[in-house]
Amino acid sequence: MQEPGMIDPRDRELVNVLQQLQPAPMRTSREQIWYRAGLEAGRRRVKVWRGVAAVMMLAAGAAMWARLGARGTAERPVLVRQEVPVVVGVESEEERASAAAYYRLRDTVAQDGLAGLPRVEGGNGGAAPSAPRGWPMEF
Numbered sequence: 641m642q643e644p645g646m647i648d649p650r651d652r653e654l655v656n657v658l659q660q661l662q663p664a665p666m667r668t669s670r671e672q673i674w675y676r677a678g679l680e681a682g683r684r685r686v687k688v689w690r691g692v693a694a695v696m697m698l699a700a701g702a703a704m705w706a707r708l709g710a711r712g713t714a715e716r717p718v719l720v721r722q723e724v725p726v727v728v729g730v731e732s733e734e735e736r737a738s739a740a741a742y743y744r745l746r747d748t749v750a751q752d753g754l755a756g757l758p759r760v761e762g763g764n765g766g767a768a769p770s771a772p773r774g775w776p777m778e779f
Contacts (some may be wrong), residue, residue, distance in 0.1 A: 647655060748756035
């Protein structure tokens with residue numbers, strides 16, 4: 641091995657030429673370098689998430705395939721008829737009369753319109769409309 645200060649005469653010319661070289665001026669700005677670095681980092685992240693999604697899709701497909709393959713025989717639904725107890729409601733005479741009156745009124749209104757409603761006599765329906773505050777207005 642050579643001493644650090646000793647250079648072979650054949651390499652002396654190469655060393656002199658290399659010492660005279662100047663670096664080329666930068667063609668990109670600092671912002672462009674930072675942008676490019678962030679872009680590359682984002683691409684790496686996207687690639688990781690795409691890989692995770694692909695693995696999950698493969699796992700889900702394998703699970704579905706295994707589940708479908710495990711069935712082997714086709715299952716058939718079996719219908720069982722159950723008797724539903726019939727509940728008979730007991731209506732009083734008052735309820736039946738009320739229902740009959742409702743149906744009569746409904747049929748009358750359907751045939752004659754609002755004129756078929758029974759006439760109500762007297763009063764104003766139990767409430768008098770109140771006049772708005774400050775009515776009549778005085779100028």
